[in-house]
Amino acid sequence: SQTIHQWPATLVQPVGSPLSLECTVEGTSNPNLYWYRQAAGRGLQLLFYSVGIGQISSEVPQNLSASRPQDRQFILSSKKLLLSDSGFYLCASCVGLNTEAFFGQGTRLTVV
């Protein structure tokens, strides 16, 4: 099975500061990779997904961007954080959509 490494676990950042969250995958190659956010009281919202190196699809226009510089590395970034970017961010990996997805431990981001 796959192992998803996601860090940091918690992060407190001031408004206007940059953000970089990293997710790496072990145990598979060429997975589909996903970034989700759960805002307070809400469900998991799909932010970005990638089917290969350099291929990024955005589901929701926002203050964030994603990149996939290597096959098993997925990065979520922001140049200037907003208060509304606070939430719980999860990275997920799935070899094919008819197979289970594996998740990282998540990052709790608080923008102050």
Next chain:
Amino acid sequence: ILNVEQSPQSLHVQEGDSTNFTCSFPSSNFYALHWYRWETAKSPEALFVMTLNGDEKKKGRISATLNTKEGYSYLYIKGSQPEDSATYLCAHSPDSGYSTLTFGKGTMLLVSP
């Protein structure tokens, strides 16, 4: 149905009760339906992935069914135990060439001893 919807939003049952949840999804564009269990302070873990209309899957006391023509899936828990307390998520993947996996908001289950 344009999005993935789950009901009820939350459920509180007694140990030994059997319970079930519903997941509704767009029937017009379907590739796969996933069920996950998400315990507090842990990562979501897969329960089932179903692709065929009429699929029924079982893992211990938990089972799920799938109706792709009408766009719904049921998750059943027989004889609930306190350790079943978690949020149960379903996710839909469309057959449209997009590799999205869209989650519902989940059903939060609390099982009291």
